[in-house]
Amino acid sequence: MQDAAIHIHVNGQARTWRSGVTVADLLKDLDIRTERVAVELNLEILDRAEFDQRQLTNGDRVEILGFIGGGVGSMN
Amino acid sequence: MTDDRLVIAGREFKSRLWVGTGKYKDFVETQKAIEVSGADVVTVAVRRVNITDRSKENLLDYIDPKKYTILPNTAGCYTVEDAVRYSRLARAAGVSDLVKLEVLGDERTLFPDTAGLIEAAKILIKEGFIVLPYTNDDPIVAKKLVDIGCPAVMPLAAPIGSGLGIRNPYNLKIIMETVKVPIIVDAGVGTASDAALAMEYGADAVLMNTAIAGAQDPLAMAEAMRYAVHAGRLAYKAGRIPRKLYATASSPIEGML
Numbered sequence: 001m002q003d004a005a006i007h008i009h010v011n012g013q014a015r016t017w018r019s020g021v022t023v024a025d026l027l028k029d030l031d032i033r034t035e036r037v038a039v040e041l042n043l044e045i046l047d048r049a050e051f052d053q054r055q056l057t058n059g060d061r062v063e064i065l066g067f068i069g070g071g072v073g074s075m076n
Numbered sequence: 077m078t079d080d081r082l083v084i085a086g087r088e089f090k091s092r093l094w095v096g097t098g099k100y101k102d103f104v105e106t107q108k109a110i111e112v113s114g115a116d117v118v119t120v121a122v123r124r125v126n127i128t129d130r131s132k133e134n135l136l137d138y139i140d141p142k143k144y145t146i147l148p149n150t151a152g153c154y155t156v157e158d159a160v161r162y163s164r165l166a167r168a169a170g171v172s173d174l175v176k177l178e179v180l181g182d183e184r185t186l187f188p189d190t191a192g193l194i195e196a197a198k199i200l201i202k203e204g205f206i207v208l209p210y211t212n213d214d215p216i217v218a219k220k221l222v223d224i225g226c227p228a229v230m231p232l233a234a235p236i237g238s239g240l241g242i243r244n245p246y247n248l249k250i251i252m253e254t255v256k257v258p259i260i261v262d263a264g265v266g267t268a269s270d271a272a273l274a275m276e277y278g279a280d281a282v283l284m285n286t287a288i289a290g291a292q293d294p295l296a297m298a299e300a301m302r303y304a305v306h307a308g309r310l311a312y313k314a315g316r317i318p319r320k321l322y323a324t325a326s327s328p329i330e331g332m333l
Contacts, residue, residue, distance in 0.1 A: 011124045011125065011127050013127065030127050032127075033134075036134065036169060038122070038165040038166070038169040040165065045164050046168070047168075048168070064127065065123060065125060066122070066123070066169060067120040067122060067135055067136055067148060067169060067171075068120065069098040069099070069100060069103075069121070069135055070097060070121025
């Protein structure tokens with residue numbers, strides 16, 4: 001099982017990852033520092049303490065968000 | 077004016093100028109403009125992290141959250157659900173319970189959807205958020221927002237990014253009389269005199285982004301805004317003379333030939 005791949009969506013992009021990967025592993029693989037991001041897994045916002053326990057499974061939708069420059073309103 | 081601190085929900089702020097971090101050329105310019113402006117509150121937006129190009133730098137590498145109060149906004153949210161979702165994400169991303177709540181009603185004017193704003197604010201306040209709502213210059217809505225627990229209100233001066241200045245000074249004055257919480261004039265400021273006027277009317281702070289970032293020389297405008305807000309505040313506290321139709325001489329008649 002450990003060798004099987006899973007198909008997930010990360011920030012709207014279809015990706016293939018190794019089976020058994022946790023949210024913390026995913027962030028590490030993507031070279032994203034955990035302390036300034038929020039992670040939503042299938043619309044559930046995760047607590048940072050859960051990152052290394054939550055394993056991803058086939059079909060999961062992961063959103064990784066952080067802070068960018070902004071004032072009021074939005075720009076396209 | 078070291079004793080003239082702005083206090084919102086028990087938090088003290090040194091600066092009465094708050095600034096946004098959008099529309100700058102790069103992070104270095106953003107950082108310099110904020111520094112020159114003297115602002116200690118900076119607004120940021122919440123967006124997807126770029127997962128394909130990790131070489132892109134992070135805004136917070138340039139704006140130290142230990143030095144500035146980071147105020148996440150819900151910019152770009154047009155529904156209550158989205159605004160609540162983005163607020164929760166902002167809190168999860170780990171800065172604080174503060175949120176500048178925006179529920180926009182229309183893409184052309186970016187005016188707030190005030191009904192949606194009140195609804196979203198209620199939900200978030202129940203969840204322990206400190207909600208600073210971006211609202212219209214409507215005294216009734218401002219009062220409702222305060223009644224449900226917003227510790228400050230942020231009425232617009234004019235449409236976001238319009239640079240039109242204060243379109244409705246009388247409504248702003250009525251808001252200031254109606255609610256007893258800090259009023260932060262947010263959006264629509266074009267130049268230094270607009271910011272000074274807002275403060276002279278009695279606003280507790282001014283928040284702006286485009287007026288500085290969009291100026292031909294953002295750093296010079298950041299400095300101008302710093303002085304304008306300071307001057308406006310001093311003038312407000314000093315108490316201006318009343319307007320009169322006719323002249324009043326300032327030299328005595330006594331001693332004339």
